[in-house]
Amino acid sequence: MSEPIKTDQTFEWLRRDILNGSFAPDQPLRVADLSERYGVSATPLREALSRLMGERLVIAVSNRGWRVASASLAEFEDLARARLAVESALLDDAITCGGLDWESGIVAAHYRLNQTVAPLGRDDTLENRQSWIGAHDAFHHALLAAARSGWLRGFYQQTTEQLQRHHQAVLFHSTTRRDSGSLDDILRTALSVPRHTVLMQLALDRDRDGALRELESHIAMTITIYRQIVAAQTEPQPTPAVRGRAAPRASAASDANLRASTTRRPATPTERNTA
Numbered sequence: 001m002s003e004p005i006k007t008d009q010t011f012e013w014l015r016r017d018i019l020n021g022s023f024a025p026d027q028p029l030r031v032a033d034l035s036e037r038y039g040v041s042a043t044p045l046r047e048a049l050s051r052l053m054g055e056r057l058v059i060a061v062s063n064r065g066w067r068v069a070s071a072s073l074a075e076f077e078d079l080a081r082a083r084l085a086v087e088s089a090l091l092d093d094a095i096t097c098g099g100l101d102w103e104s105g106i107v108a109a110h111y112r113l114n115q116t117v118a119p120l121g122r123d124d125t126l127e128n129r130q131s132w133i134g135a136h137d138a139f140h141h142a143l144l145a146a147a148r149s150g151w152l153r154g155f156y157q158q159t160t161e162q163l164q165r166h167h168q169a170v171l172f173h174s175t176t177r178r179d180s181g182s183l184d185d186i187l188r189t190a191l192s193v194p195r196h197t198v199l200m201q202l203a204l205d206r207d208r209d210g211a212l213r214e215l216e217s218h219i220a221m222t223i224t225i226y227r228q229i230v231a232a233q234t235e236p237q238p239t240p241a242v243r244g245r246a247a248p249r250a251s252a253a254s255d256a257n258l259r260a261s262t263t264r265r266p267a268t269p270t271e272r273n274t275a
Contacts, residue, residue: 021168098146109142
């Protein structure tokens, strides 16, 4: 296999494993470890890592090699707003320009999504997550397939891939207990096929305003999930009591700081519209 082909293959392997959550945010990417994992030499690995920097999936650390890009709530919300702006424009144009092939593609993609096992409860496995991501992304791409702007499509692809990385970061590498009833309910709602059915029907009915409102609600739900998980991760743990003495109570100043740190920020226009 030639070096360019090795580099391309290594790039795809690394990119896939970053996007699917196999590598955690901020995880060091050591060339020796990656060489053993993928069975390639250092040269194609270094070239692939450099290319991934251009996609903002990998960060170069001075004198320390590379690491996976960070993930944060602030960046996730920024990406979600970008997705809404780009996907709304594409969906609007697709509804205007789409023909029979576009409609057929949406119905086929929806059928595939409906037949895909949602990664919930005992079915929450890497294989099922990968299958769900593929079917879910294919459905949204089908909705936008008739849109005419190549540039917007490119922005959409880049934005959704970064969002996928954030999704996998909080689901695979979260310290949150997944037995939280409220969190499971939110995830079940977000992954429900009926919500996608509504979006499909509105698009097929050429109801542009209704479809755009449903898309906005769809994206707002992902922000809610991310906030719920982050909030659960930052909940203070009770201080274990020392034998024979009650656990010390936090000071009034500490209580005030905690309340301030967990106060929810004002809703964005997107969230107010979907409330």
